[in-house]
Amino acid sequence: MAAPNDNDLIARLEQHDIRASAQRVAIARYVLATEDHPSADEVWKAVTPDFPMVSRATVYNTLQLFTEKGLLRQLVLAEGCIVYDPKVEPHHHFVDDETGAIEDIPWTALRVGKVDELEGVDVRDYMVVVRGRRKGRRR
Amino acid sequence: MAAPNDNDLIARLEQHDIRASAQRVAIARYVLATEDHPSADEVWKAVTPDFPMVSRATVYNTLQLFTEKGLLRQLVLAEGCIVYDPKVEPHHHFVDDETGAIEDIPWTALRVGKVDELEGVDVRDYMVVVRGRRKGRRR
DNA sequence: CCACGGATTTAGACTACGTCCAAATATCGG
């Protein structure tokens, strides 16, 4: 990706109702352009050489802010953070936004196509991860 | 789920080439019967009242062992362990088993059906998570 | 029954990641 210059970044932040500080631009420069899916700490480590004195708290808060404003998405895919599932046969999962609870969705309840057409990968396993809320939950 | 008795559990462990110790049975009693998707520490906390002196290392090692032997599956879905994705439009993800690297899969490369037929949930978002290896990787 | 050796478990030190807060600093409108 062509590195965006700082004026583009500042404009982009302001379009999203974010005031552009030097720290925020430095963080945006990395995290909005990367092809990776970095953890917060990886962002901190990536920004530090550029901007040595940025504090960890600022990076965490800024990523949270960018997410609220729609510039980033959070994914729960970081290796090293594992839950265990005693149901070892293939199935899908629903994650409740409010509680974080994980529920099983039977394999046949959803239909996934074209996985075998993916190029360049040996697929070991796949599942659909659905996020949302349980309906009819008491206020 | 009907609580399995210890003899059933021991048999099940031995069928999977796992020698049945008291600690392993206590861990199995909880983790093989739960409907939850507990983290390792949640398993530890669940087993402790039952078996107060079981050490954290034992629980972690045992869950790893059970996974290798096919009694459990590890899922990367635990809340609180987040990576950031600058691509906010819907897309799917491939996770490389060897490196943990996460790559994007375009939305249209896969087809997911019947999500709107799920009962009792308001779907906010969903994606397919594919795991496996990149083909043609050097030895 | 006992001794041996491998398997298993243990406590606790250690690391990494993330959260939190009160104080310091920067920025903005007037």
Next chain:
DNA sequence: CCGATATTTGGACGTAGTCTAAATCCGTGG
């Protein structure tokens, strides 16, 4: 420039997970 507000800071703190060397357990053969 001033005061108000927004932002950043360092560091204390908590928690989850890893690692290791020593202790214990347990099946086996003598």
